[in-house]
Amino acid sequence: MIFGVLNQKGGVGKTTLSVNLAASLTRAGARVLLIDADPQGSALDWAAAREGDPLFSVAGFPRPSIHKEIGQIGHGYDHIVIDGPPRVTDLARSAIMAADIVVIPVQPSPYDIWAAEEVVKLIEEARIYKENIKSVFVINRKITNTAIGRDVREALAAYPVPVLQAVITQRVIFAEAAAHGQAVFELDANGPATAEVEAVATELMGYAQ
Template structure:
């Protein structure tokens, strides 16, 4: 499975989701590659902060040839996660073309919901060339027991892209883990953050079966 994580709005938590999804997939014993296709290099920074054995491979590839190079770079891996750029560019288009599934993180904010329009248009464009391309929204940094947290799924229903049942709540553990180059399951394997990531992965794997 090749998962591209994209949203043209910055600050939606793409890298946090990317590293934790990759870590969750790696926990199963699968060989996982994380491609940092964001010129900011946040996933590479995460890997550099880590001490000890890597959970998975991380490479930087912030150029608009990801879809052409992924076959060679990703050879031998069971799963590939692409941390995409935060703007609509040729690089974003390339990351989408490389993916089997595009995951669009959206925070429960009207601004995020409006901004999702651009990446949905890119996915529609890519389907002209890649008919089987799948896509889904994932609600990230959800604040529990708030009206906007509950209503964001309804707001996203206006787009022709499904919304994952699983969502990710705003939790301090994500920042604590990132600062150490760790995944949340390494901090609290039985905690709610790890469980939410596992639920997202389970839904994504269901797309490709």
């Protein structure tokens, strides 16, 4: 399965979600490749910060030919997670074309909800060439007990894209893990952040069937 994690707005936690999704799939016993398709190279920075053996393979490929070369790049892997670029570019279009399911992280903010329109349009364009592409919103960095945190699901209903029931809450542990090139389960295997990531991964796998 190929997951493309994309949003045309920066700062939505795209790399954090990509890394922890890849880690969760690896933890479940799969062989996983994380492709860093963002020219900023945040996933590569994460991998470089890690001490010890890597959890999974990380490869930088910020080129608009991902969809043409994904078969060769990802040969032998059970799952591929693409950490996509910000902004509407040929690179973003290529990452969408390469994906089986496009995962759109959205923070509970009006700006994020408005910005989601761009990536939804890109997915609709891609369906002309690859009609079986699936897409889904993931509410990321949700702040508990806030009105906007509760209302974001209703606001996203305006788009023709489903919203996962599982959400990722804003927690310090995500930043702490990232600083050391780790996944949250390595810091707290039974904690709430790990449980949220596992729930997102499980729901995504079910949705992708």
